[in-house]
Amino acid sequence: MATKKLTGAQAVLEACIAEGAETIFGYPGGAIMPIYDALYDYNDKLKHILVRHEQGGIHAGQGYARTSGKVGVVFATSGPGATNLVTGLADAMIDSTPLVCITGQVFAHLLGTDAFQETDIINITMPVTKWNYQVTDATEIPGILAKAFYLARSGRPGPVLIDITKNAQIQSFDYEGYTPCNHIRSYRPKPVIRKNFIDEAVALINNAKKPLVIFGQGVILGKAEKEFKKFIEKSGMPAAWTILGLSALPTDHPQNVGMLGMHGNYGPNVLTNECDVLIAVGMRFDDRVTGRLDKYAKQAKVIHLDIDPSEIDKNVKAHVGVWGDCKETLPLLTLGIQEKDRSEWLKVFADYTQKEYNQCIKEEIYPSTDEMTMGEVIRIVNETTKGNAVVVTDVGQHQMVACRYAKFNETRSNVTSGGLGTMGFALPAAIGAKFGALDRTVIAVIGDGGVQMTIQELGTIMQTGVDVKIMILNNEFLGMVRQWQQLFNDKRYSFVDIQSPDYVMVAKAYGIEGAKVEHRKDLQTAIETMLAHKGSYLLEVMVGKENNVFPMVPQGCSVSEIRLK
């Protein structure tokens, strides 16, 4: 290919096009101006979404990556623009979300001089990026961006930050085309699969009387939903999910036994401590899942499938660690395992589900009180969408309720901030989620606390006209903290009483239709109206002030000590 002159800024955009990153979320500023200047001429090939805050930009990038399965791209300027990305980077790091963030930086000759809007973003973001790199010369750009996209998406995905000094953006150089990266000698995205561990795992499963499969986002990230389904179906094993594994297996699958962890379902938590073989697939034994670790599944032989070798034996020691991409390891296991009927074992789960339904679920989704509950809102959403919507949640009580009760038919339908628990995630993430799945209905379920953290992104919705349904479940409290204060701090409600603006008026100010529901009789119609509305819509639902999320594994307790009330 003949060389042509390009500026560093143009080379950045060429890389985005070559990588198929046609949607970019960003915010301009001094040090990234050359890239924005170049963007002016790339309007036909790249869609840039102007957000209202860089944190909103990166959460949108995350939402986009989660629903589309592609790498999210985020632009921000130096200094405060770059530091505003940090929360999103930490969130993407802990939730393994593929992102390439491009930040502008002061001129190379000014580095280290405390120049205007200079910040050492490389060192600031080192613990919260899979990889980061500072470019000071334009000739590096094609190679570095190829590496950035490759690292973000391959192996265990994660966020990559590339900091580009202003001189490198301006500099012209001989552009020789874009070559995608597919190998870095010091980086091994997938560990070698060892046959002996596959064999050992197969033998354990075949001898198991009460096996339990627990799965996380690895199934989705590995695009291995089909392989996973075949694996559990062949030998009839019950499968329970972590919050990020949600939607990898349809909710109504007969072997889907529910959610793990602190606010998970009764059966999978209690029976974790009764199963004889625990098969963990693409999950990392977070403390919210395991509860007290020294009382976690001690009776069980543990098989752990993970693409990241550092996850194996990190929290829970594996008897058999199956390193590798689960898209490759699951079929190998499926091949070896015997077909079995485990209906008796599944019946045990069903009995627990019934108990939980009677004591917890029924009252939550069909409440007998006057106050509306979050659970009934989600139930009506399920009935209206038939489980086909993407549900984006924020962090707190509504998140737990939504994840517990939302129904999903399709994978990549649940977008939430799992590991980091970032309040303010949902509104911008829902914007990104919609851009990542334009043909799907996207519903953001948000609490009255979280929505106020990034409410400025209503401006992004206004300007782009993106169709996002916003449901604020307002209990006039920072509900999850209030629940803990009630249960563990003698009801000393310290700074959890949070006031809200008139959300419908706020939405109106941004040109977004909205309504508020205070009585049950209006709920169903309101939800139907919201979903039928063309374009964005904000629905505020007043729910019971002091409702608690149950079941609950109190902190420091074993999963088998889960409380139903």
Add this chain to the structure above:
Amino acid sequence: MDTNTEKQEYTITVYTENQVGLLNRIAIIFSRRKINVESLNTSPSEIAGIHRFTIVVMESRDVVMKIVRQIEKQVEVLKAYFNTNDEIVWQELALYKVLSEEITEKVKVERLLREYGARAVAIRKDFIVFETTGHREETNKLMKALEPFGLVEFVRSARVAIIKESSGFHEKLKDFEKKQPSEDVIENEYLGKREAVFTM
């Protein structure tokens, strides 16, 4: 003694690309877990362009294994090993500055040099600099011996270590350069041996 939970000295050897900022990436793996690094040395390795870190920590085997995996996870790290002291040959270098007047008058310098295997690397009218190499106890001994005679400055290098069982990195590097690395590159020798290796 339980080798998995009992703390002892471990020497971590890391082969890396030569990249700005990598030192920091490795350092924060320790600092995030509040683990003190006893000594750290970076140097070229037997292969041009490949760097070698030698890091000494006082930790349990369990913790060291987890750290080594976190180190290996870094994009620019090729391989990390960890070894106990009996698996390596190691040295540290120490320099001692003493006043010439003091030392020549009060000490039989030649006996000192012979006894501690020291060398004089600088001899001036006003001061002398001695050098020893060895394990910490050995370099400490000379420090103790010189202290009464007004030791002006003392400095000791980080540990450098050679792994006894290692056959170098040349062959391994060839494996890394292939798109599909060989099994040798990915070592999971302890997997599936939980009872033998781990305790909870």
